[in-house]
Amino acid sequence: MHITILTMTLSLPGCGSLKEKRQRMGGLHERFGRNPAVAVCESGEHDRLEASEWTFVVAAMSPQKVESLCSEIEEKLQRSVDGRVLDVSREIL
Known part of the structure; x- marks a missing residue:
C-alpha cells in the first residue's frame, strides 16, 4: 500500500464571510470524498476568511496510481475553486 498526504493552501482574495468562503470552496468533501482511495478535510486556516x-490522504496499491490521483486533485482544485493555490506539499509515507 502506498500513501501520500497532499496539503494545499489557497488564497481567497476579497472573501468577506464564512458563508462566502464555504461557497467558494465549492463542496470539496463531496467532490473528492466519493473516491474510496481519498480522504479529505479542511486542515487549517479555519479562522481566516481569505485563506x-x-x-488529502491518498492511498493506492501502486505509487503511479497515487501520483495520478494527487495530480488529478491538484488540477481539479485549481480549475474549480475561486481562489489561488499558494502552496502544495506532498508527504510520502
Missing part, C-alpha cells in the same frame, strides 16, 4: 488549507 483555506485542505489535506
Whole structure:
C-alpha cells in the first residue's frame, strides 16, 4: 500500500464571510470524498476568511496510481475553486 498526504493552501482574495468562503470552496468533501482511495478535510486556516488549507490522504496499491490521483486533485482544485493555490506539499509515507 502506498500513501501520500497532499496539503494545499489557497488564497481567497476579497472573501468577506464564512458563508462566502464555504461557497467558494465549492463542496470539496463531496467532490473528492466519493473516491474510496481519498480522504479529505479542511486542515487549517479555519479562522481566516481569505485563506483555506485542505489535506488529502491518498492511498493506492501502486505509487503511479497515487501520483495520478494527487495530480488529478491538484488540477481539479485549481480549475474549480475561486481562489489561488499558494502552496502544495506532498508527504510520502
